[in-house]
Amino acid sequence: MSFDNFLSQLKSKANELKTEALKFKNKDFLNAAMAGSALVAMADGSISSDEKQKMVKFIESHDALSIFTxxxxxxxxxxxxxxxxxxxDIGEAKAYEALGKMKSNAQASRLLVRMIIAIASSDGVFDFDEKKVATRIAKELGIDPAEFEL
Incomplete structure (x- = not known):
C-alpha cells in the first residue's frame, strides 16, 4: 500500500467518524463521549496538566467532536x-451513568467506543490500563469488546 493510499484511507475514516457523530449531535452523546474520554484519560489513576492539555487539544481537533462547540x-x-x-467512585458512577444513556442505541455506542479508543491512542500508546477501561466501557454499553480487538 502506498503512502498516498494510506493517507487517503486515514482521511476517509476520520470523515466517517464525523458523519456518524453528526447523527448523534445532542447533549447525551457529548456527555457520554466526554465521560468515556475522562475515564480513559484517568486510567492510570491521575491525569497531569500536560495530559489534560494534550487531551483537550485532541478533542478540539478531532473531526468527530468538531460538531460540538x-x-x-x-x-x-x-x-x-x-x-x-x-x-x-462517585466520578466513575456519574461517568458510567452518562455512558449508559447511549446503551439503547447500538450505533451510537459503537461510535463512542471507537472515539474512546482513538482518544486513548492519541499519544501513540494504548496501554493495558486504557484497554481495561475501554473494555469496561464497551461492556457497559452492551458491546462485545472483541469487536474492537480489546
Missing amino acids: TSDVIKAFQDFVGQLEFDK
Missing part, C-alpha cells in the same frame, strides 16, 4: 475529570 466539549470533559479527581 469547543467550549461545550472542554467543559464537559473537565467536569468529568474534576468529578473523577474529587471522588473516584
Whole structure:
C-alpha cells in the first residue's frame, strides 16, 4: 500500500467518524463521549496538566467532536475529570451513568467506543490500563469488546 493510499484511507475514516457523530449531535452523546474520554484519560489513576492539555487539544481537533462547540466539549470533559479527581467512585458512577444513556442505541455506542479508543491512542500508546477501561466501557454499553480487538 502506498503512502498516498494510506493517507487517503486515514482521511476517509476520520470523515466517517464525523458523519456518524453528526447523527448523534445532542447533549447525551457529548456527555457520554466526554465521560468515556475522562475515564480513559484517568486510567492510570491521575491525569497531569500536560495530559489534560494534550487531551483537550485532541478533542478540539478531532473531526468527530468538531460538531460540538469547543467550549461545550472542554467543559464537559473537565467536569468529568474534576468529578473523577474529587471522588473516584462517585466520578466513575456519574461517568458510567452518562455512558449508559447511549446503551439503547447500538450505533451510537459503537461510535463512542471507537472515539474512546482513538482518544486513548492519541499519544501513540494504548496501554493495558486504557484497554481495561475501554473494555469496561464497551461492556457497559452492551458491546462485545472483541469487536474492537480489546
